[in-house]
Amino acid sequence: MANSASKSPQSQRNPEGDIRPNERSHDTRSRILAAAGPVFAAQGYAGATVREICSAAGVNIASVGYHFGDKLGLYREVIHALRVARAKRFPTPNTDLQKPQETLQALVHTLLARMLITEEAAWETELLMREMQNPTPVFESIVEEFFRPLFNQLTETLQLLVKSELPTHTVQHLAFSTVGQCLYYRVGAQAIQVLIPEWQRDAHYDIESLAQHITAVMLSACENFTTPRR
Numbered sequence: 001m002a003n004s005a006s007k008s009p010q011s012q013r014n015p016e017g018d019i020r021p022n023e024r025s026h027d028t029r030s031r032i033l034a035a036a037g038p039v040f041a042a043q044g045y046a047g048a049t050v051r052e053i054c055s056a057a058g059v060n061i062a063s064v065g066y067h068f069g070d071k072l073g074l075y076r077e078v079i080h081a082l083r084v085a086r087a088k089r090f091p092t093p094n095t096d097l098q099k100p101q102e103t104l105q106a107l108v109h110t111l112l113a114r115m116l117i118t119e120e121a122a123w124e125t126e127l128l129m130r131e132m133q134n135p136t137p138v139f140e141s142i143v144e145e146f147f148r149p150l151f152n153q154l155t156e157t158l159q160l161l162v163k164s165e166l167p168t169h170t171v172q173h174l175a176f177s178t179v180g181q182c183l184y185y186r187v188g189a190q191a192i193q194v195l196i197p198e199w200q201r202d203a204h205y206d207i208e209s210l211a212q213h214i215t216a217v218m219l220s221a222c223e224n225f226t227t228p229r230r
Helices: 021-047 050-057 062-068 071-089 100-115 120-133 139-161 168-187 189-195 198-204 207-224
Strands: none
Touching (some): 021 071, 050 062, 062 071, 071 120, 120 168, 168 189
């Protein structure tokens, strides 16, 4: 693997053979990416192995070196593809023409939708959670490209909603409080299932209901907030 990482993909022999190389190469690359995401999510970057990923993809183990250079190169591509896909499904709201209250609810709804996705791509959120807890070399780019735009919108919106001029760090605290409320419904999902009957969860714990509740809490906080005394 060390040698393959030092060569460009063009300089290596295609491990899948030379018949219709472009079509076959694209298919192999796509299969590796599709298999790698869930494996990285389940095992973490450190725990996942190239052998396991290639076995899940049904490809030659040398294919990772050919297409991505090494495991980190593959991980970077998985994160990039994940970020692009999620940005399309859950874009940062375009809220230029909305009232601040509506903007806040749209942002909270987007946060919840990103965190509570339950379809076949639920591994995406699990992978991002692992990255937050055990950062890899791609962590900073994830924060800057995926999280910062929404966080900046959130702080700007909260600044408009508070009734008095607050220091920047205090508005940031309010923003993290908003994110934290959304995040609990992800990290505390198992506890919620034990504490709350299923019929109540079905009736009152959908994304729309949670977004309305968290928005109401933060609007009240903004309206009544005073800077804590030291």
